[in-house]
Amino acid sequence: MLTRPDPSDRNGAVQLLKDFIAEHAFAPGDRLPAERELIGRLGVTRSNLRKALDALEREGAIWRHVGKGTFVAEQGDGREDGLDLSLLAEIGHQITPVKMMRARQCIEAVIAREAAINASRQAVKKITEIKDRAKAAETWQDYEAQDDLFHHAIAEATDNILLLTLFEQLNKVRRAVAVNTVIRETVRPPESHTSFAEHDRICAAIAARDPKAAHDAMWQHISSVSARLFGEV
Amino acid sequence: MLTRPDPSDRNGAVQLLKDFIAEHAFAPGDRLPAERELIGRLGVTRSNLRKALDALEREGAIWRHVGKGTFVAEQGDGREDGLDLSLLAEIGHQITPVKMMRARQCIEAVIAREAAINASRQAVKKITEIKDRAKAAETWQDYEAQDDLFHHAIAEATDNILLLTLFEQLNKVRRAVAVNTVIRETVRPPESHTSFAEHDRICAAIAARDPKAAHDAMWQHISSVSARLFGEV
DNA sequence: CAAAAAAATTGGTTGTGATTGATCTGAAAT
DNA sequence: ATTTCAGATCAATCACAACCAATTTTTTTG
Numbered sequence: 001m002l003t004r005p006d007p008s009d010r011n012g013a014v015q016l017l018k019d020f021i022a023e024h025a026f027a028p029g030d031r032l033p034a035e036r037e038l039i040g041r042l043g044v045t046r047s048n049l050r051k052a053l054d055a056l057e058r059e060g061a062i063w064r065h066v067g068k069g070t071f072v073a074e075q076g077d078g079r080e081d082g083l084d085l086s087l088l089a090e091i092g093h094q095i096t097p098v099k100m101m102r103a104r105q106c107i108e109a110v111i112a113r114e115a116a117i118n119a120s121r122q123a124v125k126k127i128t129e130i131k132d133r134a135k136a137a138e139t140w141q142d143y144e145a146q147d148d149l150f151h152h153a154i155a156e157a158t159d160n161i162l163l164l165t166l167f168e169q170l171n172k173v174r175r176a177v178a179v180n181t182v183i184r185e186t187v188r189p190p191e192s193h194t195s196f197a198e199h200d201r202i203c204a205a206i207a208a209r210d211p212k213a214a215h216d217a218m219w220q221h222i223s224s225v226s227a228r229l230f231g232e233v
Numbered sequence: 234m235l236t237r238p239d240p241s242d243r244n245g246a247v248q249l250l251k252d253f254i255a256e257h258a259f260a261p262g263d264r265l266p267a268e269r270e271l272i273g274r275l276g277v278t279r280s281n282l283r284k285a286l287d288a289l290e291r292e293g294a295i296w297r298h299v300g301k302g303t304f305v306a307e308q309g310d311g312r313e314d315g316l317d318l319s320l321l322a323e324i325g326h327q328i329t330p331v332k333m334m335r336a337r338q339c340i341e342a343v344i345a346r347e348a349a350i351n352a353s354r355q356a357v358k359k360i361t362e363i364k365d366r367a368k369a370a371e372t373w374q375d376y377e378a379q380d381d382l383f384h385h386a387i388a389e390a391t392d393n394i395l396l397l398t399l400f401e402q403l404n405k406v407r408r409a410v411a412v413n414t415v416i417r418e419t420v421r422p423p424e425s426h427t428s429f430a431e432h433d434r435i436c437a438a439i440a441a442r443d444p445k446a447a448h449d450a451m452w453q454h455i456s457s458v459s460a461r462l463f464g465e466v
Numbered sequence: 467c468a469a470a471a472a473a474a475t476t477g478g479t480t481g482t483g484a485t486t487g488a489t490c491t492g493a494a495a496t
Numbered sequence: 497a498t499t500t501c502a503g504a505t506c507a508a509t510c511a512c513a514a515c516c517a518a519t520t521t522t523t524t525t526g
Contacts, residue, residue: 034475034476034477035476035477036475036476045510045511045512046511046512046513047510047511047512048510048511050477050478053477058408064476064477064478065476065477065518065519066476066477066478066516066517066518066519067475067476067477067517067518067519067520068475068476068477068518068519068520069475069476069477069519070476070477091394091395091398094394095393095394095395099392099393099394099395100395102347102393103393103395103396103399106343106344106346106347106396107340107343107396107399109343110339110340110342110343111339113339114335114339160328160332160335160336161328161332162328162332162333162336162403162406163336163339163340165402166336166340166399166402166403169398169399169402170395170399173395267485267486267487268486268487269485269486269487278500278501278502279501279502279503280499280500280501280502281500281501283487283488286487297486297487297488298486298487298508298509299486299487299488299506299507299508299509300485300486300487300507300508300509300510301485301486301487301508301509301510302485302486302487302509303486303487
């Protein structure tokens with residue numbers, strides 16, 4: 001299982017707290033009521049309130065110290081959820097395609113290695129199926145869709161939701177970078193398309209639980225994709 | 234004739250349960266009564282009730298957990314694309330510390346390798362300075378701040394804004410993960426703190442432009458940090 | 467008036483008892 | 497002979513309260 005249903009915020013104590021702070025217009029630096037008073041105002045148990053406070057503290061939204069109290073943080077960081085996305089989207093304009101591919105090479109290679117270590121039998125099966133479907137693609141568009149799924153399935157196979165998420169972020173940047181300059185001379189990928197053999201090697205290495213081979217095969221694969229994109233290695 | 238488990242009885246309990254849920258309009262996330270109470274409300278034996286609950290759990294209609302209760306599940310499979318934003322903020326609650334450290338090991342090792350390849354002379358100088366400052370830290374808090382900067386400087390040294398951003402995302406998750414603080418027995422890092430030697434190795438490898446050594450040194454470093462956190466490995 | 471002492475307040479921690487789903491046991495039923 | 501049932505037991509979780517340590521406020525005292 002990659003996702004857990006609902007570990008912490010069961011009844012939405014976090015939301016309750018956020019609403020309370022917003023409703024009373026606490027400014028940064030203000031001190032909010034003591035825990036033992038808040039539990040009465042919010043109607044939650046102290047352990048749940050503390051869990052909510054823990055969450056807000058991890059987010060950097062509040063600041064607390066024994067004997068003094070709990071304070072809403074200066075929001076100078078700005079480094080909260082919202083910025084993640086905008087920053088990430090902005091990177092698509094800042095980074096060069098070459099560096100983007102280099103990052104992809106680094107990250108996806110280690111992901112392939114972890115997949116070879118952790119992939120379940122189901123995961124291997126799924127990767128293989130997608131690989132074969134890519135080979136049978138009728139159009140370049142279809143092939144690229146399957147190729148996307150192929151790489152995504154490998155990231156899933158790591159059984160590590162953090163690596164999977166980082167991969168997805170990377171992928172988003174990849175889509176944002178303009179690299180659609182490749183001219184297709186055929187209507188569909190030819191039988192001899194080198195990626196097919198490379199996919200086979202990656203797939204075989206993961207199935208064989210050979211981490212180094214999986215790493216190297218993925219590295220080589222993205223290297224050759226880069227070479228095709230940029231004309232030379 | 235073979236002895237049949239008589240599915241009618243079971244289906245009866247399942248239907249009874251579904252009716253009960255529908256009748257009381259339980260919304261997703263709501264908790265339904267405890268088993269020992271339901272058997273009274275529904276007039277079925279506990280084993281039959283549990284079989285019905287088992288069936289509903291297999292369907293994904295409910296999920297249960299010891300000590301908490303039985304809850305009706307969210308209908309939409311939570312895991313779909315397009316919500317990476319909030320996802321990243323919540324990964325800290327979903328991922329286990331062990332897997333977080335594993336991801337960190339993977340990513341930071343390749344970052345160290347790229348740093349060894351691409352680091353400018355200035356970048357190497359900055360890394361070295363921060364490393365020495367960490368060694369001179371007077372408190373654990375100061376040391377940890379310098380350690381953060383050390384790893385960040387290495388990510389910067391890759392001269393790849395995408396890798397740097399991915400590192401920062403990873404770092405944010407790391408801070409969000411509830412990794413129970415290790416107990417410090419000294420007021421400041423002792424001279425013999427193993428991380429110092431490891432930092433030295435990483436630094437030397439990057440300065441020497443030795444990618445593999447940098448990779449391995451970082452891998453080893455985070456491995457030993459994990460060992461200290463989790464007791465072994 | 468000022469320094470010291472005591473009390474009160476606050477976030478952090480621990481322990482206890484109750485509740486809950488999961489599992490086991492032996493008797494009863496089919 | 498197998499399944500079902502009722503109860504006991506286990507293990508996870510939570511609410512509640514008491515307690516701890518850091519800090520502030522109030523009171524005492526010289």
